[in-house]
Amino acid sequence: MSLFRNFATGLRSLFRKNQVDRELDEELGAYLEMEAAEKMRQGVSRKDALREVRLERGSLEVTKELVRSGGWECFVEPCWQDLHYSVRMLRKSPGFAAVAVLTLALGIGANTAIFSLTDQILLRELPVPHPEQLVILRSPGPNHGHTWGDVDQGAQSFSYLMYKDLRERSTVFYSLLACRGTTVNVSGHGETQAAHADLVSGNFFETLEVQPALGRLLMPGDETASGANTVAVLSYDYWSRKFGADPAILNKPLTVNGVPLTVVGVTRKGFFGVQIGLTPDIFIPVTMKAQMAPNPNQTLEDRTDHWLPVMGRLKPGITVARAEAELHPIYQPILESDAKLLKLSGDDLKRFISKPLLLMSGAHGRLVLQEGTQEPLLVLMSMVGLVLLIACANLAGLLVARGEARRREIGVRLAMGARRARLIRQLLTESLLIAIAGGAAGIALARWCLNAIMAAIPPGQGMLGFVRSPDLRVLSFAIVLTLATTILFGLAPAMRATRLDLQSTLKDQGSNLSAGRSNLPLHKVLIVSQVALTAVLLAGAGLFARTLANLEHANLGVKTSHVLQFKVAPSLNGSTPAQTLAFADRARNEIAAFPGVRSASISTTEIFAGDDRSSNFMPEGYSLRPGDDTDAMYDYIGPNYFSTMGIPLIAGREFSEADTASSPKVCIINEKQAQRFFVGRNPIGLHMTQGSGRLYTNPPMEIVGVVANSKWDDARSDIVPFLYMPYSQDVNLGHLAFYVRTERDPAPIAAALRSLIQRLDPNLPVNNMRTLEEQVSNSMLNDRLVTGLSVSLALLAALLAALGLYGVLAYVVARRTREIGIRIALGGERADILGLVVGQGVRLTLGGGAIGLVAALVATRLVASLLYGVTPHDPLTFVGVVALLAIVSGAACYIPARRAMRVDPMIALRYE
């Protein structure tokens, strides 16, 4: 109660200062009046009485001051004054304030944005209890049969039966889950849309210890027999997005790939499966594989189909080393029985059964997105780190210069009797004000940057479910760092200034010729380090820019302009390969007849999407030597594919309508493949056979053509041996990627293509509709992000360095105005004066630049793997950096130099 009362009274005296003062006046006045009246009663005249009373009580003002200083608010009030004064001082030098705040905002904003991204991709653990207990199983070595693998060369993919064996026999795991993502078609409300599904083992949620938001999650009882478990669990996000978070969805059917599944529950909010950046919409029992990811050749029971990533939760207290040791005797017999099934012998057998079973940390989930983004992110992190250093150096320089410039002001205030503590507090307030404004601007900038980066990422790049708000921990780190800089460099000059010998300061500033240089060395160090850091950033940005330019102009072997692409997956709707084939032929012919369409064709794997398929192909009439690799990438394509894609035919013919399912088997190879096995021979008419002999009994295919090499995954990838087969001869035909070459801009035709497909099959979702140029550009996403960000960061750093240099030179000129004036008056050449200022700027730039270039030579080697077509020590880039630094420092010198040259000796001598 009394605390509140104290506070309230204090507030009242703070905000209603006048009234409180008046009351105090009145009360004290009444007091004196009464005392005087008492004296008069004792016979003193009124005038004398009043005088006596005043004398006795001391001055009224002192009493008032004493009473006023009794409350807590007397501490706040000067702070308020400090704030007022600081705002006024900053408004008087808006240039300084703006540069300081901008510098801080840049340092804080860029770091927070990049770190927030890094944190979400690289550092964040799966949001499940005890993620550190999770491990990912991998078995590097040869696989026989079919292997699906998104990372690690397929070492993380197991057959379903292998997974079940491990689950039943191993003892080191609390439990062992399997989970494989796939795209499915979900229909309802008269339309069909693609969705991400995770095919999961029954113990998936139990292992991850995930709770339902609604209903129940999948249980071991949901994994009984192939095709029998028609249940589904929705992710919270999908449930909210598609069903408006309606609880009535429970026990309702959901048609997925034409199969009605019963929705039994919804996962809790924030759970996104086991792979960062890929948020599944639906969880479906792994036993539904045949319906959800149809591939007629491979059933759930096929031991040669390696398609399931497996993760386990280790029992408490069991280390990875011990688990691996205990798993070995379990894994070995499983491999041996697999080898018997595969009829392996000799070296093949030896290599197969010596495959180890290893465990890697699963705390961050499956590292798919991380694989491609880790290095670019770390590079960007280092770059923004440098920017933060530059920002701090710049700010420090600004504050030191300001502190110097205010020595005189502080001297005067000290001489007038200001207390040191009060002065320091005031200067500190000013620094804090800058830091707070900079921090606020930094938060805004971080948000903006994150939004811009996220907006630059096209959908479907595996960056789903990312938060766009800045990371609080980084934000606080950046703010604390800049706060420390502000206080340190704001306070140090203030402390020095207040310790001045008054006499000398006041005198000194008035008449010194070449000015006390006290803080200039520090200043120069700050400038040199800024220039050096900027040089490093510029070198990096230059190399990335060259890389992107090289990538964009790389010869892909494909003519990307005027091509529109899209993808459909009829097999997901239960269409058989024969039905899909009929659909493909019909759609292709109808599209080719479209006005404005030059040609149209089909492949079964989308190009520049990171999808590829490879297999062994034995050449006819070639005896394999040890070390020969028969592995080649392959794809099934339609007639006119090469003319549509602009890939030149070197020899033979393209596939035609005459190549059908029943006609003789044919294939076309690329030059690389021709050079590998057919040197000095004409491959046309010879045969290739898929498979390594024992396992597959495929018919030989006649080589009917040779085409020029072209790139497949992205512009960086090497040219690999490639083999094309007609889609009409693909017994598993299920996915179709259409390529349409148009006369003019292909974009307007997209809607017409969509409605054409809709007309042919209303239940077929059309995906990835975009121009081939967009597709290629998407495949360079990392490069574009790294280049865009690093170039902007480097240019901003250069701007900061220029401002810093300008600040120092302007300060030097201002302090040496008198000296310059005298020199001119004594007949000094203006050119010498120019040399004086520019020389100083050039020396600082040269020093910083030299240090920076040496550092850059070391630093750029670290990013070598991100470069393309340019060495880390690319001379052109380094010359460019030097040229840019020269321009920047020239610009920074220009204004102060001009000012120095225009010094009028008469005015200069009267200066101060």
Next chain:
Amino acid sequence: MPDKPSDLVQGTLDMLILKTLALEPMHGYGISVRIEQMSKGVFRLNAGSLFLAIQRLERDGLIDGEWKPTENNRRARYYTLTAKGRKRLDSETREWGRQVAAIGRILEAS
């Protein structure tokens, strides 16, 4: 007045003001005069320390202030002891008694 006015024992001013107000509500000058009278001129208050103490007591909720007209038609702030103030006065008086007795015993010894 035979002796010079002496300084108050540290911390006793608050107690004296409370005691004065326990008799009747009073303004600042009244308190000052009353303390001087009761101490027979030994304690003479400085206006600064008096008002500082009054402000402190009021903020602590031990006394309440109120503007009222005086006998000669001026306005003055009259202070009243609150219930909390009365309690504080009692406890301080008791404590004071204990201390004085103790000091007396020490001084009388030997």
